[in-house]
Amino acid sequence: MEQSVVVLGVFVQLEALVSAIPKLKDQGWEIRDVYSPVPSHLIEAAVMPGRSKVRLFTLTGGAIGAVGGTLLAIWSSLKWGLITGGKPIISVPPFVIVGFELTLLVGALATVAGFLINARLVSFRKDPHYDSRFSEDHFGLLVTGPSHQQGTISVFLRQAGAAEVHIDEKA
Amino acid sequence: MATYQLSYTDVNRDVLRILRRPGWPYFALLAILILFVSWGAFAWVVQIQRGMGVAGINHPVFWGVYITNFVFWVGIAHSGTLISAILFLLRARWRTAVFRTAEAMTVFAIMTAGLYPLIHLGRVWKFYWLIPYPNQRELWINFRSPLTWDVLAVLTYFIVSSLFLYVGLLPDIKAAHDAVRGWRRRIYGILSLGWRGTVRQWKHFSTAYLFLAALATPLVVSVHSIVSWDFAMSVVPGWHSTIFAPYFVAGAIHSGLAMVLTLLIPIRKMFRMEHYITTDHFENLAKLIVVTGWIMTYAYVTEFLIAWYSANTFEQSIFIYRALGDYAVAFWIMILFNSVIPLFFLIRPLRRNLVTLMVISLMINVGMWFERFVIIVGSLSHEFLPYDWGFYRPTWVEIGISLGSLAWFLMWLLLFLKFFPAVAIAEVKETLLSPAKEH
Numbered sequence: 305m306e307q308s309v310v311v312l313g314v315f316v317q318l319e320a321l322v323s324a325i326p327k328l329k330d331q332g333w334e335i336r337d338v339y340s341p342v343p344s345h346l347i348e349a350a351v352m353p354g355r356s357k358v359r360l361f362t363l364t365g366g367a368i369g370a371v372g373g374t375l376l377a378i379w380s381s382l383k384w385g386l387i388t389g390g391k392p393i394i395s396v397p398p399f400v401i402v403g404f405e406l407t408l409l410v411g412a413l414a415t416v417a418g419f420l421i422n423a424r425l426v427s428f429r430k431d432p433h434y435d436s437r438f439s440e441d442h443f444g445l446l447v448t449g450p451s452h453q454q455g456t457i458s459v460f461l462r463q464a465g466a467a468e469v470h471i472d473e474k475a
Numbered sequence: 476m477a478t479y480q481l482s483y484t485d486v487n488r489d490v491l492r493i494l495r496r497p498g499w500p501y502f503a504l505l506a507i508l509i510l511f512v513s514w515g516a517f518a519w520v521v522q523i524q525r526g527m528g529v530a531g532i533n534h535p536v537f538w539g540v541y542i543t544n545f546v547f548w549v550g551i552a553h554s555g556t557l558i559s560a561i562l563f564l565l566r567a568r569w570r571t572a573v574f575r576t577a578e579a580m581t582v583f584a585i586m587t588a589g590l591y592p593l594i595h596l597g598r599v600w601k602f603y604w605l606i607p608y609p610n611q612r613e614l615w616i617n618f619r620s621p622l623t624w625d626v627l628a629v630l631t632y633f634i635v636s637s638l639f640l641y642v643g644l645l646p647d648i649k650a651a652h653d654a655v656r657g658w659r660r661r662i663y664g665i666l667s668l669g670w671r672g673t674v675r676q677w678k679h680f681s682t683a684y685l686f687l688a689a690l691a692t693p694l695v696v697s698v699h700s701i702v703s704w705d706f707a708m709s710v711v712p713g714w715h716s717t718i719f720a721p722y723f724v725a726g727a728i729h730s731g732l733a734m735v736l737t738l739l740i741p742i743r744k745m746f747r748m749e750h751y752i753t754t755d756h757f758e759n760l761a762k763l764i765v766v767t768g769w770i771m772t773y774a775y776v777t778e779f780l781i782a783w784y785s786a787n788t789f790e791q792s793i794f795i796y797r798a799l800g801d802y803a804v805a806f807w808i809m810i811l812f813n814s815v816i817p818l819f820f821l822i823r824p825l826r827r828n829l830v831t832l833m834v835i836s837l838m839i840n841v842g843m844w845f846e847r848f849v850i851i852v853g854s855l856s857h858e859f860l861p862y863d864w865g866f867y868r869p870t871w872v873e874i875g876i877s878l879g880s881l882a883w884f885l886m887w888l889l890l891f892l893k894f895f896p897a898v899a900i901a902e903v904k905e906t907l908l909s910p911a912k913e914h
Binding site for chain 1: 483615619623627630631635639645653654671679905
């Protein structure tokens with residue numbers, strides 16, 4: 305198998321980076337990552353179209369919370385069937401409140417869990433391509449291609465508007 | 476809406492500058508706050524040691540300043556979520572500069588509010604009885620009690636608003652990490668959880684943030700509704716009312732917005748953030764206060780109308796007592812500070828002047844505290860039968876704990892402002908033009 309090379313193009317202009325993405329894909333090169341100091345719908349649409357899976361986590365968590373909270377209130381009331389305040393053992397209005405609060409609680413916990421899992425966070429491995437300017441005012445485009453095209457990719461990135469190009473042959 | 480003439484680099488520089496080592500005034504202020512917190516802690520220790528007798532609460536007023544403070548601080552928490560979540564969903568871009576501080580304020584206000592049920596409990600070491608957990612005796616909490624809903628609501632609110640704050644902070648913690656050296660860099664590195672600002676991370680971040688906002692919005696409405704049901708579910712005259720939930724939610728936002736103003740004006744000055752938090756922001760907050768002030772006025776009038784129209788002697792008696800009885804001063808402070816004074820914000824120069832903004836917002840804070848006092852103490856001290864009437868005044872223990880808790884809230888806020896970016900760097904950048912061509 306042919307060796308591949310990772311090339312990082314550092315951009316100062318978001319527009320230049322975004323317009324380079326489809327052209328890179330046409331060449332058959334793979335976009336490994338895009339770094340940005342701000343969320344950008346343009347980058348997302350070009351690189352990762354489609355909806356985030358986090359919403360499924362929220363839905364599942366919310367449903368578990370709603371059912372779990374209501375069932376906890378019902379089940380625990382039945383365990384100790386003592387009538388208080390003249391209310392029925394299974395009192396619907398107050399148990400709706402319990403279910404409602406747990407919907408939000410478990411829904412929020414699941415949303416955060418979904419975010420961490422999908423965004424591959426809580427990872428402390430050092431990213432060799434990350435540049436501290438990516439949290440300030442620069443954008444990064446990380447491209448993978450066959451080793452022998454290393455020069456072509458670099459030139460392409462330069463022409464597309466990259467201020468700097470870094471090549472990592474080890475990858 | 477405020478428009479900024481700033482570059483991305485300016486934002487990083489200006490916001491992260493706040494995190495630098497502070498000067499002596501900061502440490503002096505922190506020391507004073509810690510002193511007050513210690514005083515409050517001492518008062519609490521005295522109460523734990525000697526029992527609830529050292530507090531002024533006694534028959535018939537069993538809910539006094541502690542519960543007043545609890546409701547007040549839960550209320551303060553609300554505007555933070557209003558600004559961060561509801562205005563986010565409504566796409567009100569002016570929130571970008573102020574929402575982080577408001578959100579932090581929410582978390583610390585709940586931390587303050589959460590102390591009060593524990594303090595009021597007396598035997599604080601039994602607090603875990605309020606939490607549903609499996610136990611050998613199969614004893615479960617009473618889910619039909621509003622106090623149990625309160626525990627669920629306030630805990631949920633604390634957890635969700637903390638998560639909302641933390642998730643929103645991740646990109647900015649990374650920016651802080653990239654700008655500092657030494658031990659702080661290591662801590663920020665751990666706290667940023669490996670954030671790198673990749674397209675994958677941003678994509679899921681945006682969705683998670685949106686959903687957290689969508690969950691926080693109904694939560695914020697439910698929390699103060701539930702707090703109001705602590706009162707409305709009972710049969711005490713002046714409490715047993717169906718308007719309590721919306722009345723409390725509106726009051727919470729009214730007091731919270733005032734608190735945001737009270738805190739942001741000095742914070743802006745202290746950390747020189749005039750480029751970010753502009754007079755337009757203050758003006759928008761002041762306009763919202765006018766609206767919530769009107770809702771409060773409407774609720775106050777409705778309460779009296781209900782008492783009159785119901786032809787219920789006890790209900791009528793309690794409202795005459797509130798306006799003319801032992802706590803009449805508190806009542807008229809409430810009317811004046813919450814309903815009348817905010818009307819000055821209808822005059823444009825007054826809502827764009829820092830001095831009037833500060834003075835009026837402080838008055839609303841005081842007025843809203845007295846509103847809770849009037850509702851709680853004003854009702855309990857004048858229930859159904861004359862032999863059951865009584866007068867309550869707080870003791871030094873209650874006052875000490877109250878002031879200590881105010882200092883506790885401000886202390887956390889002050890620490891937060893030095894350790895985390897107080898303005899959302901990434902979100903402010905979104906409102907700017909991306910770096911220019913000639914760069």
